Amino acid sequence: MRNIASRLLCLLLLGLAQFLGVSVASASVVPDSSMVGPDTLVVAVAGSEPFVIRREGKPVRGISIDIWERVANHQNYVYRYQQFPSVGAAIDAASMGVVDVAVGPFTITEERCKLAHFTQPYFTSTIGILTRDDALSVWGIVQPFMDTTFLIGVISLIVVLFIVGNLIWWFERKEEEHLPQKYIQGIASGMWFAIVTFTTVGYGDIAPKTGAGRFLSAIWMIVAMVTASSLTAGIATAFTLFSLRQPEIDTPADLDGKRVAVLEGSTGERFARRYGARLVPVPSIAEAGAMLSDKSVVAITHDFSVLSYYSHQHHSLNLQLLHSGKLHEYYGFCTPLDDERNHAISLSLLRMLEDGSMRQILDDWNL
Numbered sequence: 001m002r003n004i005a006s007r008l009l010c011l012l013l014l015g016l017a018q019f020l021g022v023s024v025a026s027a028s029v030v031p032d033s034s035m036v037g038p039d040t041l042v043v044a045v046a047g048s049e050p051f052v053i054r055r056e057g058k059p060v061r062g063i064s065i066d067i068w069e070r071v072a073n074h075q076n077y078v079y080r081y082q083q084f085p086s087v088g089a090a091i092d093a094a095s096m097g098v099v100d101v102a103v104g105p106f107t108i109t110e111e112r113c114k115l116a117h118f119t120q121p122y123f124t125s126t127i128g129i130l131t132r133d134d135a136l137s138v139w140g141i142v143q144p145f146m147d148t149t150f151l152i153g154v155i156s157l158i159v160v161l162f163i164v165g166n167l168i169w170w171f172e173r174k175e176e177e178h179l180p181q182k183y184i185q186g187i188a189s190g191m192w193f194a195i196v197t198f199t200t201v202g203y204g205d206i207a208p209k210t211g212a213g214r215f216l217s218a219i220w221m222i223v224a225m226v227t228a229s230s231l232t233a234g235i236a237t238a239f240t241l242f243s244l245r246q247p248e249i250d251t252p253a254d255l256d257g258k259r260v261a262v263l264e265g266s267t268g269e270r271f272a273r274r275y276g277a278r279l280v281p282v283p284s285i286a287e288a289g290a291m292l293s294d295k296s297v298v299a300i301t302h303d304f305s306v307l308s309y310y311s312h313q314h315h316s317l318n319l320q321l322l323h324s325g326k327l328h329e330y331y332g333f334c335t336p337l338d339d340e341r342n343h344a345i346s347l348s349l350l351r352m353l354e355d356g357s358m359r360q361i362l363d364d365w366n367l
Contacts, residue, residue: 041079041341043068046090047104048263048285048302050309050365051123051331054083066361067122068103068333071348075341086283088265091116097336101345105303107267107329117337120346121330122358123367126323127271128304130311131249132292133320153231160227161198164220165190171213172206179206198224249299252324261288261297267329268302277301285310293317303329305367 045052051064060081072079082099084090087106094102095115108118169190173179180186193206197220208214249255252275260277262269263285272279280297282288288300289310300307304323311319332349335342352358 039078041077041100042098043079043081044084044090044093044099044102045081045104046084046087046102047106048306049313050367051105051306052103063123063361063365063367064104064331064333066364067349067352067358068101070352070357070361071345074348074351075344086265087263091334094334094336100335100339101341102334104333105306105331106334108332109267112334115337116334117339117342118332118334119342120349121332122349122352123305123331123362125303125305125329125331126325127268127301127327127329128307129249129252129255129299129301129322129324130289130292130307131299131320131322132295133318150235150237157227157231160223161191161194162187164194164216165192167216168193168206168208168213171210171216172208175209175213194220197221198228200224249322251322255299255301258299259297261291261300263288263302266302267327268300271324271327272301289314289317292319 045054045060045065047062047064049062051062052060053062053065054060060083071077079101084093087104090099090102090104091106091112092115093099102116105123106112106118108121112118165187167190169179169183169186173181173186179189189206196206197217208217249258252271255272256276258277259280260272261280261282262272262277263283264281269279269281277299280291282291285300285302285306288297288302291297292300301324304321307321311321333345335345349358352361
């Protein structure tokens with residue numbers, strides 16, 4: 001929880017800036033500036049895209065802005081926007097009466113309702129987990145075949161082939177014309193015989209003639225069948241593991257012990273903390289995305305709709321968005337606790353829900 005003294009200092013500075021005529025941010029005036037008067041509402045704006053989209057030199061826009069402007073039209077409000085750097089700062093401004101209304105994707109929580117009066121919710125969402133969908137590296141392809149059991153099996157097979165090759169050469173070197181008398185060439189030919197027998201190809205270029213050679217070959221044929229079955233099973237297992245490979249973050253439980261970017265004070269922060277993540281607080285989704293891109297963090301936990309919008313805007317980054325299905329959150333606007341306009345704003349929001357205009361705005365933003 002923020003320190004109360006820090007809140008008061010922040011709001012006093014904001015109030016002083018207004019008194020001196022200094023713009024806290026690029027405030028927009030709606031409608032025309034000539035109509036601004038004593039009854040003009042000061043509307044705090046804060047939040048993440050697509051609910052609040054701010055661009056240098058352009059009017060603020062977004063889902064929350066579209067909904068508020070429809071409400072203001074219903075109630076014939078004259079207002080001007082004042083942008084704030086964070087959701088917390090905007091809610092604090094409303095709680096202290098520095099602004100008349102705070103507009104944005106503000107999650108309605110018990111703690112916040114003690115500070116400000118929240119309206120009827122206008123949007124429901126859940127927590128999402130945004131992570132990288134990295135392309136598989138060469139090591140990622142080879143790794144399943146580096147399993148200890150598989151490697152021991154391959155090495156053991158090579159050793160057995162070497163032993164059988166030696167024995168066949170020793171028993172048959174004087175009887176089989178295809179087996180060279182020199183050791184190196186002879187062992188190579190003996191191992192060739194062992195491999196051909198192992199694979200059941202049977203070229204017939206080398207055939208044992210001695211009793212010992214034939215007995216050894218018979219034993220080797222039986223052993224080879226069992227060995228081939230075991231090796232085939234090992235290779236099949238390696239391919240299965242390759243096809244079933246899981247990303248680093250696949251469920252909320254995978255967040256445990258991982259570095260996860262969160263917006264300070266957000267529901268996503270509480271969600272990540274619940275699952276034992278190592279929290280990395282950031283001021284904005286853009287900064288969180290940059291940290292995810294350079295692998296400073298393994299995931300971002302935040303509102304699913306916000307992360308979905310960010311993912312679509314940065315599709316070249318190969319991001320993967322997971323739906324946690326947990327911690328439903330409800331977005332509303334807020335006013336000072338004793339502000340009578342709150343009821344009228346809630347009625348307008350309910351009217352929009354009932355007449356379909358709310359759904360139309362969300363559809364326009366692909367939500």
